[in-house]
Amino acid sequence: MHTSQKHTKLLLILGFGILWFIPSRLFAQEAYQLTSPYHTIFTFLDNLQSDNFNPSLAARTLNTDTHSQADKENLAIELIQILDGKGLFVNLDELPRDPDYGDTLSQKKRYVLFASTPEIYVEKVGNIWLFSSETVKSISRLHAQVYPMGLDKLLNLIPKGANKKFLGLNTWQYIGLLILGIFTFLLHKLLSFLLGNVLMRFFSRIRTELAKKFLQPIARPLSLLLVCLVLTWLIPVLSLPTSMSWVIFLFFRTAIPIYVIMIGFRIIDFISVFIQRHAESTSSTLDDQLAPLIRKSLKIVVFLVGSLYVLQNLEFNITALVAGLSIGTLAFALAAQDTIKNLFGSVTIFLDRPFQVGDWIVANDIDGSIEEVGFRSTRVRTFHNSLIYIPNGRLADMTIDNMGLRVYRRYRTSLALTYDTPPELIEAFIEGLHQIVQKHPDTRKDSYHIYLNQFNAASLDVLFYIFFQVPDWGAELKARQEVMLAVLRLAKTLGVRFAFPTQSLRIEDFPGQKSLSPEYPDAELHKKHLNQKINQFTGALFVTDTQKKAPS
Numbered sequence: 001m002h003t004s005q006k007h008t009k010l011l012l013i014l015g016f017g018i019l020w021f022i023p024s025r026l027f028a029q030e031a032y033q034l035t036s037p038y039h040t041i042f043t044f045l046d047n048l049q050s051d052n053f054n055p056s057l058a059a060r061t062l063n064t065d066t067h068s069q070a071d072k073e074n075l076a077i078e079l080i081q082i083l084d085g086k087g088l089f090v091n092l093d094e095l096p097r098d099p100d101y102g103d104t105l106s107q108k109k110r111y112v113l114f115a116s117t118p119e120i121y122v123e124k125v126g127n128i129w130l131f132s133s134e135t136v137k138s139i140s141r142l143h144a145q146v147y148p149m150g151l152d153k154l155l156n157l158i159p160k161g162a163n164k165k166f167l168g169l170n171t172w173q174y175i176g177l178l179i180l181g182i183f184t185f186l187l188h189k190l191l192s193f194l195l196g197n198v199l200m201r202f203f204s205r206i207r208t209e210l211a212k213k214f215l216q217p218i219a220r221p222l223s224l225l226l227v228c229l230v231l232t233w234l235i236p237v238l239s240l241p242t243s244m245s246w247v248i249f250l251f252f253r254t255a256i257p258i259y260v261i262m263i264g265f266r267i268i269d270f271i272s273v274f275i276q277r278h279a280e281s282t283s284s285t286l287d288d289q290l291a292p293l294i295r296k297s298l299k300i301v302v303f304l305v306g307s308l309y310v311l312q313n314l315e316f317n318i319t320a321l322v323a324g325l326s327i328g329t330l331a332f333a334l335a336a337q338d339t340i341k342n343l344f345g346s347v348t349i350f351l352d353r354p355f356q357v358g359d360w361i362v363a364n365d366i367d368g369s370i371e372e373v374g375f376r377s378t379r380v381r382t383f384h385n386s387l388i389y390i391p392n393g394r395l396a397d398m399t400i401d402n403m404g405l406r407v408y409r410r411y412r413t414s415l416a417l418t419y420d421t422p423p424e425l426i427e428a429f430i431e432g433l434h435q436i437v438q439k440h441p442d443t444r445k446d447s448y449h450i451y452l453n454q455f456n457a458a459s460l461d462v463l464f465y466i467f468f469q470v471p472d473w474g475a476e477l478k479a480r481q482e483v484m485l486a487v488l489r490l491a492k493t494l495g496v497r498f499a500f501p502t503q504s505l506r507i508e509d510f511p512g513q514k515s516l517s518p519e520y521p522d523a524e525l526h527k528k529h530l531n532q533k534i535n536q537f538t539g540a541l542f543v544t545d546t547q548k549k550a551p552s
Contacts, residue, residue: 034128037111038095048080063130078143085146085236087245191223218266225259253313261306268298345392346375359404408467409476416459416499428530432490435538442479459499493537
């Protein structure tokens with residue numbers, strides 16, 4: 001009985017040993033299997049944790065025969081440092097477990113872990129999956145990018161084994177975060193001060209108030225941008241948990257493009273000041289409205305490009321987004337053809353400059369002065385003081401007669417004289433008209449036409465064809481009035497009568513009635529006498545008040 005009890009105990013011990021040995025072997029084989037992308041990546045990550053640090057097993061996942069075991073272990077450690085430093089979080093649930101997994105794009109037996117780092121991938125070698133030889137070759141280069149300027153040497157001071165943690169972080173990591181926070185604050189203040197003073201001194205030669213208004217505010221976002229770039233180098237040294245590093249780097253990837261957008265807006269505002277000043281210095285008033293449109297357009301472009309970078313850094317599928325926007329843009333273009341036509345019409349008007357603000361234009365049934373040119377329509381103030389909004393697409397297709405670009409403004413009329421006016425008096429009258437044109441300050445002196453032009457049914461017509469050199473319509477009306485009054489005074493001085501359409505019943509020998517036709521004595525028609533009258537008339541023509549008061 002005693003012997004049987006001993007045999008029973010031996011059998012129980014042997015049974016428990018077998019039960020312990022078999023599962024442990026199975027678990028060990030499961031932990032170090034390389035039969036699929038999941039098992040290979042799990043083996044690599046599991047053996048490089050702080051509570052399970054076994055780089056010799058992790059090194060088995062690397063496809064290389066040219067490195068020693070020690071070099072393989074260092075490469076494995078550097079690879080995990082790259083993933084942790086860049087905040088690349090591996091979701092094990094998404095890893096394929098199929099031993100014959102194939103990439104749909106390359107049609108190869110490979111699996112790329114992250115789209116942002118396509119150099120890191122596993123591939124099937126024989127019957128097992130390993131990190132590719134290309135990945136092994138890229139580890140040193142990627143490690144130097146994540147830890148520049150020799151910061152990787154600080155990683156050697158970090159303990160690799162298990163340590164006591166509080167809320168997922170070691171004590172030295174809390175100390176490092178505190179030091180990094182103080183350093184970040186001091187660096188931001190220092191950079192803001194230095195950049196602000198440097199920009200002010202550099203651009204103070206241009207104009208101090210402009211530099212203070214537009215350039216000095218750039219110092220703050222520029223300082224924050226530089227601080228973010230420095231932190232992207234220093235954060236990996238702390239070896240924070242991957243999930244925490246992922247959140248921090250997600251913030252950096254979002255903040256950096258936003259700071260760039262802010263800096264771009266300030267630079268655009270600064271440049272727009274010079275564009276506006278140049279527009280004001282030109283004679284064209286259309287440039288004054290073009291400058292704000294350029295500023296707004298540049299800001300829209302900067303905002304759109306920056307937003308695309310933010311979305312790309314947030315790991316959105318930009319290609320699908322752009323493709324969707326392209327299709328949406330096509331549909332929008334078809335639905336808004338008139339709007340797009342007006343937009344291109346605006347571009348055509350700004351490039352061709354057929355008119356500018358303030359010009360008087362005549363286009364089809366449009367007659368008025370340009371008040372404002374926008375991206376969609378042009379506003380015209382008519383001479384009835386009403387406003388007309390013309391779509392730029394339509395206006396660009398019109399034949400535009402720009403009356404505002406006239407150097408000279410034509411005035412043409414016919415002066416109808418009575419048929420009983422003697423030829424000598426007509427010649428003297430025409431000579432007086434020449435003197436009026438020569439004396440007036442706003443008439444063109446080198447080109448005008450004054451001739452006896454036509455025998456009309458009831459009059460002798462004198463063509464009066466002159467040009468005014470005046471800036472606007474109001475000045476033209478004033479000059480016309482002055483010339484017309486001078487013509488009337490000349491006619492009164494010489495005794496010239498203007499004809500008008502009448503019907504007269506003439507009875508030559510009606511007793512007791514005097515003829516209505518004027519009588520001109522020979523002395524009055526003498527050329528010398530007529531010239532004296534003309535000189536006496538034109539001597540006081542268009543004399544200003546200042547000239548009248550001047551001593552003789």
